Amino acid sequence: MRVLHHHPLYGASRTVRLLLAERRLVHLPKLESPWDRHEDFLTLNPAGDVPVLVTEDGDVLCGTMVIAEYLEETEGDDGRLIWGTAAERAEIRRLTDWFERKFVVEVGTPLLNERYLKRVTARGNPSSEVMRAAMSNLHIHLDYIDWLAEQGNWLAGKAISLADLSAAAHLSVTDYFGDIDWDRHPEARLWYAKIKSRPAFRDLLEDVVAGLAPSQHYANLDF
Amino acid sequence: MRVLHHHPLYGASRTVRLLLAERRLVHLPKLESPWDRHEDFLTLNPAGDVPVLVTEDGDVLCGTMVIAEYLEETEGDDGRLIWGTAAERAEIRRLTDWFERKFVVEVGTPLLNERYLKRVTARGNPSSEVMRAAMSNLHIHLDYIDWLAEQGNWLAGKAISLADLSAAAHLSVTDYFGDIDWDRHPEARLWYAKIKSRPAFRDLLEDVVAGLAPSQHYANLDF
Numbered sequence: 001m002r003v004l005h006h007h008p009l010y011g012a013s014r015t016v017r018l019l020l021a022e023r024r025l026v027h028l029p030k031l032e033s034p035w036d037r038h039e040d041f042l043t044l045n046p047a048g049d050v051p052v053l054v055t056e057d058g059d060v061l062c063g064t065m066v067i068a069e070y071l072e073e074t075e076g077d078d079g080r081l082i083w084g085t086a087a088e089r090a091e092i093r094r095l096t097d098w099f100e101r102k103f104v105v106e107v108g109t110p111l112l113n114e115r116y117l118k119r120v121t122a123r124g125n126p127s128s129e130v131m132r133a134a135m136s137n138l139h140i141h142l143d144y145i146d147w148l149a150e151q152g153n154w155l156a157g158k159a160i161s162l163a164d165l166s167a168a169a170h171l172s173v174t175d176y177f178g179d180i181d182w183d184r185h186p187e188a189r190l191w192y193a194k195i196k197s198r199p200a201f202r203d204l205l206e207d208v209v210a211g212l213a214p215s216q217h218y219a220n221l222d223f
Numbered sequence: 224m225r226v227l228h229h230h231p232l233y234g235a236s237r238t239v240r241l242l243l244a245e246r247r248l249v250h251l252p253k254l255e256s257p258w259d260r261h262e263d264f265l266t267l268n269p270a271g272d273v274p275v276l277v278t279e280d281g282d283v284l285c286g287t288m289v290i291a292e293y294l295e296e297t298e299g300d301d302g303r304l305i306w307g308t309a310a311e312r313a314e315i316r317r318l319t320d321w322f323e324r325k326f327v328v329e330v331g332t333p334l335l336n337e338r339y340l341k342r343v344t345a346r347g348n349p350s351s352e353v354m355r356a357a358m359s360n361l362h363i364h365l366d367y368i369d370w371l372a373e374q375g376n377w378l379a380g381k382a383i384s385l386a387d388l389s390a391a392a393h394l395s396v397t398d399y400f401g402d403i404d405w406d407r408h409p410e411a412r413l414w415y416a417k418i419k420s421r422p423a424f425r426d427l428l429e430d431v432v433a434g435l436a437p438s439q440h441y442a443n444l445d446f
Contacts (some may be wrong), residue, residue: 046367047325059310065288066316073309086296087282093289101324102270144269 178215401438
């Protein structure tokens with residue numbers, strides 16, 4: 001069976017879990033803590049980052065887009081998540097890149113560092129300055145999701161796409177920490193409620209990380 | 224004609240210039256300084272980043288991978304830069320992501336900031352601590368290129384691919400600054416000399432940024 005090396009608090013891992021679940025591709029999850037830099041894992045992915053998907057044929061796929069493009073190419077047309085014309089596909093990839101890269105740099109990594117990694121790696125106290133900057137960036141990203149959600153049913157248009165999975169995956173980590181003020185972002189909230197209710201999302205809502213309880217409304221579908 | 228919004232010191236812009244030149248797709252270059260955050264440009268790409276390619280049909284493509292996948296999908300099989308089996312394509316995408324993301328975060332952005340952006344935006348003096356960290360990361364990346372170049376003709380295997388263009392594009396900015404000690408990386412040097420001699424590379428070697436002369440060996444094919 002395919003094996004997914006992942007960590008529940010890494011947004012990109014969650015994107016791939018959602019992608020596999022939406023496409024109904026079963027996998028064996030394997031917990032990896034990238035900050036430990038295990039030799040075995042570095043041999044698999046020299047970048048040392050999750051997610052890594054090892055296919056039944058032994059192909060080693062590193063990173064969200066690599067995994068997503070591979071599955072789109074090999075798993076057939078049913079339930080495509082990068083769909084449409086070349087221009088529509090470009091828009092899906094642009095938005096996915098937005099969350100996998102821009103959101104990660106501006107919000108995801110700083111919040112993960114301050115709220116979790118500094119504790120587990122004993123690298124000092126959270127910096128309130130870094131947190132404030134990340135929270136301010138978070139509102140800008142949520143404003144953008146508000147705007148995108150107003151334009152159509154889903155972020156990239158008429159159907160659900162990899163862009164929705166990526167945005168929801170990364171936000172779900174932030175929501176686990178309780179950092180999202182949903183009252184300020186009504187359109188983003190409606191969109192997130194819709195994606196959170198999908199069967200593919202259930203697995204994520206059951207995540208509990210040792211020593212760090214999720215926010216009260218994290219698993220609540222009526223938040 | 225297609226228009227490429229780019230900046231000569233942004234590695235990702237250079238990747239796309241190489242990609243267009245390798246595929247012999249003519250374009251009109253349009254200089255964009257992302258740090259100025261022009262309203263017009265932000266309308267085109269809300270992420271505010273280069274490269275952005277506007278096609279003859281008016282499709283707006285933002286970012287290296289979005290542009291590369293679109294051109295691979297629309298420009299036919301001749302001169303493919305993401306080629307081979309699904310696994311080979313995954314390897315090309317993994318390596319491209321390595322340079323477009325990991326190299327940028329660990330080397331490209333810090334060196335660009337300290338060597339150039341702080342000056343043009345009057346945001347203080349270069350930090351020697353940041354420079355030292357970036358230079359130390361640079362050697363790790365060059366070691367990895369040494370190792371990859373030893374395995375085969377090109378970084379992802381038997382033929383030139385997007386991974387070579389991406390690595391060479393980002394390194395060429397670092398080389399413009401004169402930050403690469405080629406003597407320490409003989410295999411990377413051989414590989415870089417090979418790609419630097421290609422006709423597609425000529426345009427990059429003619430770049431001169433106002434107020435910042437390139438390193439002495441920058442345009443020299445026998446460096």
